[in-house]
Amino acid sequence: MEVVVTPRGEQVVLDGEPCGRETLPFEALPGRVRDLETEHAPRWVLSDTARVYPQLVTAGVRIARSHDLRLARAVLDPGHASDGAWDAPAHETREPTLLDGLAPELTADDLLAEHRRQRAAVADSPAPGRLRLLLAAESAGALAATEMSHDGLPWDRAVHDQVLTDLLGPRPHPGTRPRVLEALAAQVRDRVSAPSLNPDSAPELLRALQSAGLEVDSTRKHELQRLDHPVIAPLLEYKRLARLLAANGWTWLDEWVRPLPGTAADGRAPGRFHPEYVVSGVVTGRWATSGGGALQLPKQIRRAVVADAGWRFVVADAAQLEPRVLAAMAGDEAMASAARGSDLYQGLVDQGVVDTRAHAKVAMLGALYGSTSGEAGRLMPRLMRAYPRATGVVEEAARDGERGTPVRTWLGRPSPAPPPAWHEAQRRAGQEDAEAGEVRRARQAARDWGRFTRNFVVQGTAAEWASCWLADLRGRLRSLGAGRTWSGPDGRIGPHLVFFLHDEVVVHTPADVADEVAEAVRAAAGTAGQLLFGTFPVEFPVEVSVVETYADAD
Incomplete structure (x- = not known):
């Protein structure tokens, strides 16, 4: 039972069982979705969840199942996923703007036709069951x-402010x-005899x-660390703290952490961080963000992530996910x-493959990322013999x-085509009069793209496992x-997801059901493994912590 939702300016069209075709004010x-969800629990077919669903959630309506046409289109037809009316920004509001009408609007018939086309494409694929699972997980993730x-x-805005003040x-x-920062900048200027230096300017700093x-070609951390000079210590500390200030300083706090309704907006009241997630914002299917930097919260700042009184965080991350996924993909017992x-x-x-845990990690990362030199290159043959x-x-x-x-992930996400520069390098190298330099560049480009596809199949499949984990946990x-x-202070009812980072989830839950939530997290991980790999005997353990502050889970 499916219902297609088509926003049309100030109106919306619903089409499908059990409602027929209805046109109603936006x-x-x-209210209509709430009624249908309660009575029939249909699968809602949305042109773009990020554009349609926020208005429902703001109105207190949450749906159980959906099919996101835009996300599915990106998987099924990646070369033409964002043309015309489908090339729309996420998080668009219903407020009219001067840009309205510049892109062609999708009609209910357009969406129905696209939905039929996608269903046919899945049915005709080599592994329709896997592809359906991928699209369902993507849509649930949205x-x-x-x-x-x-x-x-x-x-906790006060804790965040104190962290910044201390540092x-x-x-x-x-x-x-x-x-x-100013004191560190003064030390840097003094130790390179550049009294007017702005250490935030990379060109100025490099010249100084x-x-x-100092023999340096850049101001990158790894290049500076190898030098022995009095300026290095204060410069590295300046760069570390400047990054914190830029990424999660007071300006970030003001912009991204909103006080709870009914509390004082004085910059120190408890609040909520509202990031803007982008589902499958990375080509492998991993999430990204379009604002707030949620996927890069430094450890110092995690001290400010504090559960409400009487509530807890259940924090869980999957241990060594990508190697386990690789074992399951390969059927390597x-x-x-x-x-x-x-x-x-x-x-x-x-198992005697390597002699130390450190070597095991180097060897495995070498296999996943294509390292052929150094310690990884030396250890790779052992890994290949043990796990062919x-x-x-x-x-x-x-x-x-x-x-x-x-190449494709386990569930069927295709890798992007090589960039034009790759094709041009191969074309030049294939000519009869190709120079040796052109041949070398083409071979290097080929190896580089091979390292990308090597990692794509594993990282993409790990992202699929994580999406299934998240989707199943949301249902639980x-x-x-x-x-x-x-x-709770914000009127939330029941345990709910509040954070997702590749292979880590955080649930905010009343303390009295924290143990039940922890069990749900573990059970969802087991279900995700079974959905992807059936009965193949690979384990996906998750490390679970029940804490009051996110930093305590580290």
Whole structure:
């Protein structure tokens, strides 16, 4: 039972069973959706969840199932996923703007036709069951992303302010540096004899370092760390704190952490961090953000993520996800056996593949990312002998990439085509009069793209596992909250997802059901493994913490 939702200016069209075709004012949509969701629980077909669902969530309506046409189109037809009316920004509001009407609007018939086309494409694919699972997980992730953005991550603004003050000094006046940064800048200027140096300007800083006799080609951290000079210590500390100020300083706090309704907007009241997630914002299917930097919260700042009184965070992350996914994709029972338990790298040591856990990690990362030199290159042959099926999967993906052949994840997400520069390099190298330099560049480009496709199949499949984990957990939390009522400062009812980062989830939950939520997290991880890989004996353990502050889970 499916219902297609088509926004049309100030109106919306519903089409499908059990409602037939209805046209109603946009403000009437939440009530109608609530009624249909309660009575029939249809699968809602949305042109773009990020554009349609926020209005429903804001009105207090949440749906269980959906099919996101835009996300599905990107998987099924990546070369033409964002043309015309489908090329629309996420998080668009219903407020009219001067840009209205510049892109062609999609009619109900357009969406119905696109939905039929997508269903036919899935049915004609080599593995329709896997592809359906991918599209369902993507769509459920889009619902969860909207809900998490709306609900927000609990945030103690006073703790955040104190963290910044401890590290940087008191909040400065606009246009000036914090006290600690200014003191470090003065040390840097003094030690390179450049009294007017602006250390935030990379060109100025590079010139100053070179004038001081330092042989550097950039101001990157790894290049500076190898130097022995009095300026290096204060410069590295300045760069570290300047990054914190730029990414999560007071300006970020004012912009992204909103006080709870009914609390004082004085900059220190408890609030919620409302990031803007972008589902499948990375080509492998991993999420990204279009604002707020939620996927890069430094550890110092996590001290400010504090659960409400009487509530807890259940924080869970999947241990060594990508190697376990590789073992399952390959059907490599020897590697799956090493993965039993919480530490796959120690499993490699116990099987005698390598001598130390550190070497096991280097070897595995070398296999996943195509490292052929140094310690990884030396250890790779051992890994290939011990796990020929697992290493064969990534080696084949690398060879395909070197030839420019697309590869696919386990559930069927295709890799992008090589860029035009890659094709041009291969074309030049293939000419009869090609110079040796052109041949070398083409081979290097081929190897580089092979490393990308090698990692694409594993990282993309790991993202699919995580999407299934998130989707199943979202359903379990809905069931856990059904028929039970809790209250919190923001009026939320029941345990709910508040954060997702690749292979980590955070649930905000009343303390009295935290153990039930932790069990739901573990059960959802087991279900995700079964959905993707059936009965193949590979474990996906998750490390679960029940904490009051996010930093305590580290």
